[in-house]
Amino acid sequence: MSTTPLFDLLDRRLRDQQPTALATAIDGERPGAKLLVTPDDAPLGSLGHPELDRIVARDALAELEAGRSGVRHYGPTGETTPEDLTDSATVRVFIESWAPPPQMWIFGAVDFTAALSRVAKVLGYRVTVCDAREVFATRRRFPAADEVVVSWPGALFERRGAQLRQRDAVCILTHDPKFDVPVLEVALRLPEVAYVGAMGSRRTHEDRLDRLREAGLTEGELARLSSPIGLDLGARTPEETAVSIAAEIVALQWGGGGQRLQDTGGSIHHHL
Amino acid sequence: MRELLDDIDRWRASGRRVAIARVVDIEGSGPREPGAAMAVNDEGEVAGSVSGGCVEGAVVGEALGVLHGDRGPGVVTFGYSDDEAFAVGLTCGGTIRLFIEALDW
Incomplete structure (x- = not known):
């Protein structure tokens, strides 16, 4: 003892x-x-x-x-x-x-990713940015991220996908089907991950759903996808978009409806 | 609790006795989640917070009571279910329960 x-x-x-x-x-x-x-x-x-x-x-x-x-x-x-x-x-x-901090994996070395990695740090995530393009996936472009991984997303999932648990989030901001569909095929089948979101227009979204169905995903697996990603805040800049994504994640975690509190009744803090 | 460790360790290293109060339960609208904590030393110094500032003053009193041996470790409730709801209530309208104890373990 x-x-x-x-x-x-x-x-x-x-x-x-x-x-x-x-x-x-x-x-x-x-x-x-x-x-x-x-x-x-x-x-x-x-x-x-x-x-x-x-x-x-x-x-x-x-x-x-x-x-x-x-x-x-x-x-x-x-x-x-x-x-x-x-x-x-x-x-x-x-x-x-x-518990150790939850993880957020963000795919796509774009400006939205830089903004989302900053907002994710505010929410307490350990942030991993992943992109296969060495020129773009640099630490200098994503100073807020805990790590920047130059890799095909599939390879990252293969190595470390099993670590993702029920508080973790995967955000795919590439909006390129070549890149998105293989990631989503894996991410939507991880049973525990809290949030899987993918950026894109409504047309991109419909096209992506078709491709995912062709790849054999079930409707139950597709229902776990948050796409188009984010809440409707009317966001325009990368930073505003990052807040909209973060807001969706928080709302799903706690069962919030995403409306203005001014327009709803009842308790402000939801009980699960 | 993690954010209190520096203060707690410094106080204990200089011979101060310390009580901690942790939010264990909330009902209705509560400003902080279970686990929100504050520490109070026997000179009345305070670290951390357990609400939006509504009940901290009362918690210091309870914590000093524990350190002076006036009461044992136990649960203290603030809010509408408290008889003194208007004396030490929560502006958000909820109820919070705190467990207050001496840090002697």
Whole structure:
């Protein structure tokens, strides 16, 4: 058993950007009891019962994967439906998770990409810009990106596509079917990726859908495509377009309708 | 919490005791998500925030209460479900619950 205080371990992991979850009992018999959960090692600390620890550790890993934090209720030995336990004490556990930043992959070394990479950084993404053309895909043109990869998109997906998870986004700004269709064929079949968007006029969009159907994509896979990309802001400049794309991503993540709040009723913050 | 680490570590290195308050739950319109945190040391210095500025003053009082041993770790609620909703409410109309504890772990 480690003798390093939990907070020091947490401190170090957060500074190193390591995926970490901290479960804290916020009521019950031991308020403040803690369990530090990571994908790498056995959990540290205890909430007071080994079975409760085991169940909470499992849930904490799921919350970490989803990048979520929140309160869950348990029975004293980890029962996940404590409402059935009329006679026993229950405990509420706050699971706080610190996931690595979500990724955004942007294809096409164009001005829209430079603008979108800046906006994506504001939203906390780790940004990868990818284009096969060495002359255009340079760090100097995309200073905000975390990395600029000179590669055919298909090759990038082959090497690293499996890393893309449920908080990640793929934006295809090339609007060249030669380039778009092979990327989309792969991206739309990655089951977990939160957002796949492709730029282009409505005619480009229809043409692209035809080509994707010819390539054998199902209607379910095509339904995951955000195209033409972005919300209708009337955006004209690359920067305005980048805001429109970012706005669409946020709206899809939280279930926002994209209207002016002035024109809608009800709660401003949606609950999932 | 990550943005508080520099302050927390500096305070602890100079012998200060520290309490942390974390948003664990919100109802209705809440200004910050679960995990938003602030830290308070035993001299009343503050780092971070847990709302749009509506409840921070009250949180400092609760945090100092924990550090002085007036109360144990526990949940504090601010907003419409609070009896003192008009004393320490949220301008956005929601309810937030915070877990406040001494950083002694």
